[in-house]
Amino acid sequence: MELGLVIFIFGSIVGSFLNVVIYRLPAGKSIVFPPSECGNCGHRLGFLDLIPIISYLLQKGRCRHCGTKFSIQYPLVEFLTGLLFLALYWKFNLGIEFYLYLVLASLLISATFIDFKHQIIPNKLTYSGIIFGISSSLYFDHIGFRWALLGFLIGGGFLLLVAIASRGGMGVGDVKFAALIGTFIGPTQTFVGIILGALIGSVVGIALIVTKQIGGKDRIPFGPLIALGTLLMIFFGDSIIDLYWSIVL
Ligand SMILES: [Zn+2]
Structure with a gap:
């Protein structure tokens, strides 16, 4: 598999973690525990629900159990993170800037979405x-x-x-x-x-x-x-x- 694709997929997985940060950090909740669950019915999301972007598309953006619509923010953040990681790879190859800017890009995305929603960083x-x-x-x-x-x-x-x-x-x-x-x-x-x-x-x-x-x-x-x-x-x-x-x- 081409390395660019691997990096995009890696980025979208990081993006799904950033969604957790964006959702939980302003609320003062732990970003490590408990695992992700549906905000409405509390059903814990299984492994398949956690595949970035694709799971959202397959389930048409709804919870498999109660049918609640998930925010478009979730696939958007996943896609954006994947895209930024890929762009950083194109720009810097696998140099040290690439790795450091992966961290910076993740911080920028989290801060952006939290600031939009809560007017805080x-x-x-x-x-x-x-x-x-x-x-x-x-x-x-x-x-x-x-x-x-x-x-x-x-x-x-x-x-x-x-x-x-x-x-x-x-x-x-x-x-x-x-x-x-x-x-x-x-x-x-x-x-x-x-x-x-x-x-x-x-x-x-x-x-x-x-x-x-x-x-x-x-x-x-x-x-x-x-x-x-x-x-x-x-x-x-x-x-x-x-x-x-x-x-x-
Ligand atoms: Zn649900």
């Missing part, structure tokens, strides 16, 4: 990500410890200033989230990624207000935008920064 997620990012910078030399630490300080510091300036418009969860990203990709990429996310957010926000999908006072969650900006930097960061300099100079 849990401390458990950001703290464990920061610890992982800093310690992997000590162990591998992909960006080095100092650059990771600078990423932490500048990513978090930049959003802290925004949070203070916005007087509560932005949560402290976003600040920790940006600090976490900084430990993986360093200060420059983090900074540009946040700017990119904010730009995309403004365009989308204005479009949504103009088309009356949302009111002018509705809050657009910033976490998913930071996550999107970060992914753009991971995949196209060098070209984006080159483009920027070619415009400025």
Whole structure:
């Protein structure tokens, strides 16, 4: 079997675990125990129910026992994680960045969906990500410890200033989230990624207000935008920064 397919399947399996994280972490439940069950009838999901994407399609998105509809979030997260893992493999082959960004991508996806649903990014997620990012910078030399630490300080510091300036418009969860990203990709990429996310957010926000999908006072969650900006930097960061300099100079 081609390695790309294996990596996609692996990603979708990780994605089904991320669904558990997204569902249970904000509720303060254990993400390890008990095993997954139907939210309505409590029926424990068997091995076959746990096959990503395919089980959802086969059962037309319903519980086999009580017929309750499962959220489209489940197959979406599985598919998205599989796709991102595959894209990371295409970009980095099996280099150290590939493995580290698998972790970062998983954190980005979890934070994005939790932020959409609950308007928070849990401390458990950001703290464990920061610890992982800093310690992997000590162990591998992909960006080095100092650059990771600078990423932490500048990513978090930049959003802290925004949070203070916005007087509560932005949560402290976003600040920790940006600090976490900084430990993986360093200060420059983090900074540009946040700017990119904010730009995309403004365009989308204005479009949504103009088309009356949302009111002018509705809050657009910033976490998913930071996550999107970060992914753009991971995949196209060098070209984006080159483009920027070619415009400025
Ligand atoms: Zn059920």
